[in-house]
Amino acid sequence: xxxxxLWLACLVTPYVSCAGEMLRVAVASNFYPTLQSLxxxxxxxxxxxxxxxxxxxxxxxxxxxxxxxxxxxxxxxxLRPRRLQxxxxxxxxxxxxxALGKLVLWIPGQTEPTIQRLQDVSGRIAIANPRVAxxxxxxxxxxxxxxxxxxxxxxxxxGNNITQTYQFVRSGNAAAGFVALSQVVKSAEQMxxxxxxxxxxxxxxxxxxxxxKQQQLAQQLSDYLLSEPVQRTLATLGYWQAGSVIP
Amino acid sequence: MSGxxxxxxxLTVKLAALTSIILIGIxxxxxxxxxxWRSPAKSIVLAILALPLVLPPTVLGFYLLISxxxxxxxxxxxxxxxxxxxxxxxxGILLGSVIYSLPFAVxxxxxxxxxxxxxxxxxAKTLGLNRTQQFMQVIxxxxxxxxxxxxxxxxxxxxxxxxxxxMIGGNIxxxxxxxxxxxxxxxxxxxYEQAHALALVMLLFSLCLLTVLYRFNxxxxxxxx
Numbered sequence: 426x427x428x429x430x431l432w433l434a435c436l437v438t439p440y441v442s443c444a445g446e447m448l449r450v451a452v453a454s455n456f457y458p459t460l461q462s463l464x465x466x467x468x469x470x471x472x473x474x475x476x477x478x479x480x481x482x483x484x485x486x487x488x489x490x491x492x493x494x495x496x497x498x499x500x501x502x503x504l505r506p507r508r509l510q511x512x513x514x515x516x517x518x519x520x521x522x523x524a525l526g527k528l529v530l531w532i533p534g535q536t537e538p539t540i541q542r543l544q545d546v547s548g549r550i551a552i553a554n555p556r557v558a559x560x561x562x563x564x565x566x567x568x569x570x571x572x573x574x575x576x577x578x579x580x581x582x583x584g585n586n587i588t589q590t591y592q593f594v595r596s597g598n599a600a601a602g603f604v605a606l607s608q609v610v611k612s613a614e615q616m617x618x619x620x621x622x623x624x625x626x627x628x629x630x631x632x633x634x635x636x637x638k639q640q641q642l643a644q645q646l647s648d649y650l651l652s653e654p655v656q657r658t659l660a661t662l663g664y665w666q667a668g669s670v671i672p
Numbered sequence: 673m674s675g676x677x678x679x680x681x682x683l684t685v686k687l688a689a690l691t692s693i694i695l696i697g698i699x700x701x702x703x704x705x706x707x708x709w710r711s712p713a714k715s716i717v718l719a720i721l722a723l724p725l726v727l728p729p730t731v732l733g734f735y736l737l738i739s740x741x742x743x744x745x746x747x748x749x750x751x752x753x754x755x756x757x758x759x760x761x762x763x764g765i766l767l768g769s770v771i772y773s774l775p776f777a778v779x780x781x782x783x784x785x786x787x788x789x790x791x792x793x794x795x796a797k798t799l800g801l802n803r804t805q806q807f808m809q810v811i812x813x814x815x816x817x818x819x820x821x822x823x824x825x826x827x828x829x830x831x832x833x834x835x836x837x838x839m840i841g842g843n844i845x846x847x848x849x850x851x852x853x854x855x856x857x858x859x860x861x862x863x864y865e866q867a868h869a870l871a872l873v874m875l876l877f878s879l880c881l882l883t884v885l886y887r888f889n890x891x892x893x894x895x896x897x
Contacts, residue, residue, distance in 0.1 A: 481860060483859065483860030483861065483862065484859075484860060486862070487859055487860075487862075508862070548742075548757065549757070549759075549760050549842065551842070554843060554857065554860075556857060556860075556861045557857065557860035557861045581842075581844075582759075582760040582842030582843070582844060583842055583843040583844070584842070584843075585838060585843070585856070585860070589838075589839075592734075592737065593737075593759075593760075593842065596737050596738055596740075596741050596759075597741035597742055597743055597747075598737060598740055598741050598742070598747075598757070598759035598760065599759075599760075599842075
């Protein structure tokens with residue numbers, strides 16, 4: 426019995442001791458790898474621990490509305506942060522754009538991918554589900570812009586989010602796909618960075634949730650993500666900077 | 673409920689029905705063999721067959737996605753045979769469901785065959801019944817309950833399948849968009865009313881199915897052993 430109690434104490438202690446210094450952040454899956462490295466640097470600098478929970482923006486939104494204990498929410502879009510604001514679940518003035526996503530067309534094996542060439546692709550074209558994923562809705566706009574939606578609709582395979590869409594192409598199951606530049610920024614393959622004029626900007630916004638008991642720490646992380654050096658890093662990782670004027 | 677939701681419901685029932693038919697076909701000989709096989713290697717075979725119970729469906733789905741690719745032997749031979757791709761197709765999610773629900777079909781049959789008194793079969797043999805007759809006239813009537821359990825559980829388990837189909841399906845209406853995926857889609861899109869309607873239909877349907885299943889088996893074989 427004694428040993429059991431001792432074990433229990435050991436299990437519980439680390440959480441108790443750092444409970445005041447741990448931020449819980451909900452992050453959209455496309456930004457998860459980026460935030461992992463950014464938050465590591467943040468923790469080293471400030472001593473504030475950050476625990477990340479990643480899922481699609483839609484899932485995280487539903488969890489937050491139903492009481493999930495997050496301090497900060499980094500969405501892949503602006504719609505869900507705005508909804509949370511309307512429901513008065515966020516701290517006033519905390520809704521900020523932290524990055525703008527860039528869409529990429531990837532046709533493996535094709536050195537000069539263009540939207541028109543999608544007509545010749547044999548196999549499925551992967552896009553994120555336009556109904557739930559901002560990168561998917563951007564991809565739909567691009568296909569519509571090229572007047573190919575009715576023609577290509579039957580060839581689409583939809584990932585629930587952009588990470589899954591990437592898996593579809595990467596595994597070779599889809600012959601082409603629209604993914605996020607941030608996912609392929611280190612890839613040596615030729616891809617088309619889709620001109621921004623063909624789709625609405627993918628505004629990724631963050632909010633601090635009202636139920637946070639660590640308002641100051643959350644504000645610190647938000648400020649850090651919007652700071653000049655971090656924003657410059659984002660530009661090298663496949664995003665437009667938050668305040669940038671898009672050509 | 674929208675046309676899309678009704679399509680998803682029909683597709684789900686079709687998937688579940690085909691999965692249980694195929695599984696009975698595979699599981700009966702497999703379970704019979706297992707029940708009579710004595711070897712130290714048996715435990716590892718049982719463990720492999722039970723893996724889908726324990727593995728997260730997304731892990732299974734991930735392996736399937738990788739092995740469905742057109743440059744693997746599985747993807748390639750399927751493409752050569754049918755001219756179609758396994759990923760993002762009904763055949764693909766059917767294969768996924770069969771693997772995913774395999775333990776639910778094998779285990780009840782295995783239990784029943786192990787408990788079957790071998791004297792019944794011996795007597796049948798001495799009476800001059802051939803193998804088919806032995807099975808149809810002796811084994812099947814005695815173990816009938818476990819057949820219903822196996823088919824019913826595979827059907828029910830496939831209804832609830834989500835992770836595997838999410839990974840390999842590609843959310844294509846009429847092809848791979850089953851109820852669980854359509855429901856998830858509604859939730860993600862914040863269409864909670866549609867989600868509620870679909871969820872309620874699924875809940876009632878599953879409840880009826882399981883009630884029927886328990887009713888059938890209450891006096892014979894328990895579902896969980």
